[in-house]
Structure formats: structure tokens, C-alpha cells
Amino acid sequence: xxxxxxxxxxxxxxxxxxxxxxxxxxxxxxxxxxxxxxxxxxxxxxxxxxxxxxxxxxxxxxxxxxxxxxxxxxxxxxxxxxxxxxxxxxxxxxxxxxxxxxxxxxxxxxxxxxxxxxxxxxxxxxxxxxxxxxxxxxxxxxxxxxxxxxxxxxxxxxxxxxxxxxxxxxxxxxxxxxxxxxxxxxxxxxxxx
Amino acid sequence: xxxxxxxxxxxxxxxxxxxxxxxxxxxxxxxxxxxxxxxxxxxxxxxxxxxxxxxxxxxxxxxxxxxxxxxxxxxxxxxxxxxxxxxxxxxxxxxxxxxxxxxxxxxxxxxxxxxxxxxxxxxxxxxxxxxxxxxxxxxxxxxxxxxxxxxxxxxxxxxxxxxxxxxxxxxxxxxxxxxxxxxxxxxxxxxxx
Numbered sequence: 001x002x003x004x005x006x007x008x009x010x011x012x013x014x015x016x017x018x019x020x021x022x023x024x025x026x027x028x029x030x031x032x033x034x035x036x037x038x039x040x041x042x043x044x045x046x047x048x049x050x051x052x053x054x055x056x057x058x059x060x061x062x063x064x065x066x067x068x069x070x071x072x073x074x075x076x077x078x079x080x081x082x083x084x085x086x087x088x089x090x091x092x093x094x095x096x097x098x099x100x101x102x103x104x105x106x107x108x109x110x111x112x113x114x115x116x117x118x119x120x121x122x123x124x125x126x127x128x129x130x131x132x133x134x135x136x137x138x139x140x141x142x143x144x145x146x147x148x149x150x151x152x153x154x155x156x157x158x159x160x161x162x163x164x165x166x167x168x169x170x171x172x173x174x175x176x177x178x179x180x181x182x183x184x185x186x187x188x189x190x191x192x193x
Numbered sequence: 194x195x196x197x198x199x200x201x202x203x204x205x206x207x208x209x210x211x212x213x214x215x216x217x218x219x220x221x222x223x224x225x226x227x228x229x230x231x232x233x234x235x236x237x238x239x240x241x242x243x244x245x246x247x248x249x250x251x252x253x254x255x256x257x258x259x260x261x262x263x264x265x266x267x268x269x270x271x272x273x274x275x276x277x278x279x280x281x282x283x284x285x286x287x288x289x290x291x292x293x294x295x296x297x298x299x300x301x302x303x304x305x306x307x308x309x310x311x312x313x314x315x316x317x318x319x320x321x322x323x324x325x326x327x328x329x330x331x332x333x334x335x336x337x338x339x340x341x342x343x344x345x346x347x348x349x350x351x352x353x354x355x356x357x358x359x360x361x362x363x364x365x366x367x368x369x370x371x372x373x374x375x376x377x378x379x380x381x382x383x384x385x386x
Contacts (some may be wrong), residue, residue, distance in 0.1 A: 152376060156353065156379055162356035166300055
């Protein structure tokens with residue numbers, strides 16, 4: 001890793017913190033520079049616009065999710081593999097809550113930005129494909145007898161995940177984890193019934 | 194309706210348009226005044242802060258949803274009643290898409306505003322109760338044999354709804370309606386299996 005990449009990662013980490021703690025509106029080049037302890041010019045070197053800053057933050061969060069996904073033990077039963085994979089995205093601890101806040105800010109911003117919407121649509125499509133593959137594996141194992149349309153089920157899994165993130169982020173902190181686990185298990189329980 | 198209330202409704206409508214079309218960041222007192230064709234002082238008379246402006250926009254959208262919900266024919270089969278009710282919230286036409294955009298902007302803003310988070314949590318709780326009642330009616334009709342925990346199912350319904358809104362808003366316009374209907378029907382189909 002070069003010194004420049006390290007500095008970039010440090011600035012990106014500051015972007016994530018500012019968005020998660022103070023919201024997208026607070027995430028200006030100036031507040032990010034202050035949070036990262038670098039000059040405004042250095043932030044502008046990495047991000048030419050606010051959209052680019054938000055897109056980079058989301059990409060960073062997505063990449064970390066992909067990295068964690070690669071560590072999931074695929075040798076287990078497909079239902080358990082799927083559960084482990086989905087839990088990586090739910091705000092069950094502080095780090096995932098920060099990432100979830102960044103995702104939500106990004107999703108909201110993508111509604112009025114065609115560039116961000118394209119990234120959101122592509123990421124959603126990738127996740128649906130990844131979920132559909134896990135569902136196909138479950139069908140091959142004879143574990144999902146009644147599911148035929150894995151694409152639609154994958155879209156529903158993504159919807160459940162996104163919707164639970166939103167309810168989870170506004171739920172009182174002490175109710176969050178049990179609520180998220182119980183809801184996800186109820187959906188998977190019926191899917192794998 | 195007094196003249197003042199009409200003027201307030203006109204300003205509120207401008208708030209919704211600005212948030213839906215240009216995002217939350219663009220929704221300043223000044224842009225709202227310009228969009229509504231009123232003075233800055235008039236906008237400030239209705240909203241003392243940005244949070245109040247966003248909260249009012251969301252309340253307006255919620256009230257319109259409640260009004261539409263009151264028009265749903267409750268004499269049908271609970272499954273159909275539930276489907277009709279849920280479709281009121283999906284972005285299946287321009288008006289609902291505008292409302293959905295306002296909801297998403299509000300949800301993202303509520304993550305970093307305790308005042309907005311309280312409104313979001315209360316609204317989510319109300320919706321979960323309303324959905325749970327519809328599910329109870331379906332159970333009473335013998336239409337939901339395998340569901341026992343209607344609270345959890347109601348939370349899942351809300352999650353599916355919120356998640357589909359997000360995927361729907363970023364999907365290409367021509368795919369949106371068929372995607373939303375097919376996904377919702379798949380969830381209800383399994384729920385009522």
C-alpha cells in the first residue's frame with residue numbers, strides 16, 4: 001500500500017464518520033477535511049464533487065461488505081449460509097450501524113442523482129444475483145422445496161434486508177438487535193418451511 | 194378551510210415538490226419560497242427550522258396515505274384488503290413516487306435527528322399495528338393458518354414495503370410497476386399459502 005492510498009483511506013473513513021453521525025448535508029468538503037485533519041485541497045484531490053464523495057463512501061461500505069461476505073463459511077447448510085450473509089448487512093453492532101447509515105444516506109441521495117442511481121441499481125442487481133445463487137444452492141440441496149422463482153425471492157430478501165435496516169436504525173438501541181434477528185429469522189423460517 | 198390553511202397547504206405542496214425533485218439538501222426556506230411563489234417570511238412563518246419543514250412534509254404524506262387507507266373496501270377478503278392497502282404506499286404512479294421520495298428523504302434525515310427519529314418510530318409503530326390488525330382479521334377468517342406472531346409478520350410486511358420502495362425508486366421507470374406488483378404478490382402468496 002502506498003502512502004497516497006493510505007491517506008485516501010483515512011479521508012474516506014472521515015467521510016463515513018461525518019455522514020453517519022451528522023448526515024449527508026453536513027458532509028461538505030470542509031467538514032470532511034476538518035474531520036480527517038487534512039487540508040481542503042487534499043479532500044478536493046480525492047473528490048471532485050459531493051456526488052463523488054457520497055459514491056466513494058458507499059463504494060467503501062460495499063467493498064467492506066464484499067470482503068466480509070468472502071469470509072462466510074460456505075460449507076454449512078444453505079439456510080445458515082444465507083442467514084450469516086444477511087446478518088452482515090444488518091445494523092447489529094456499531095460498525096454495521098455506521099455502514100447502514102451511510103447506505104441509507106446514499107439511497108436517499110440516489111433518488112435525485114442519475115449518477116448515484118446507476119450505482120444503486122447496479123449494486124442492487126449484484127446483491128439480487130448473489131442472493132439468487134445462495135437460493136439456487138438451497139434448492140439443489142432440497143432445502144427450498146416450494147420456491148421456483150429465485151429471482152423474485154432474491155428481490156424480496158433484499159427488500160426485507162433494506163426495510164429491516166430502516167426500522168432497525170430508528171428503533172430504540174436496546175430493542176434493535178433482538179428485533180432484527182427475530183424478523184429475519186421469521187422470513188427465513190417461512191422461506192425454508 | 195380558512196385562507197391561512199389554504200396558503201399553508203400550498204407552501205407544503207411546494208416543500209414536497211422540492212424534496213422529491215431536488216432532494217433534501219435543496220429544500221431550503223429560500224427554494225421553498227421560490228417554488229411556492231411566496232415570501233421567505235411566509236415560509237418561515239410555517240416552518241421554524243429545516244427539521245420542522247421535513248417533518249411537516251412527511252406528516253402531510255402520511256396523512257394523505259391515511260386518507261387513502263380509509264377509502265379501501267374492508268368488506269373484501271383480508272388478503273385482498275391487505276394487498277390494496279400496501280399498494281397505496283408503493284410508487285406505482287407519479288403521485289405515490291413523489292410521496293415515496295419524500296418518505297425516503299425523511300427516513301434518511303431521521304437517522305441523525307432525534308426529533309425526526311421519534312416521528313419515524315411512532316409512524317412505524319402505527320403502521321405495524323394497522324398491519325397486525327389486518328393480519329388478525331385474516332386469521333379470524335381462517336385465511337392465515339400458519340401465522341401465530343402477527344406483530345413480527347407486520348414488521349416484515351413493513352420491511353418488505355419499505356425495501357420495495359427503495360428498489361422501486363432506483364429501478365428503470367418501465368420496470369418499476371411490474372417489479373413491485375410481482376414482488377409484493379410473491380410475499381403475500383407465501384404468507385397466505
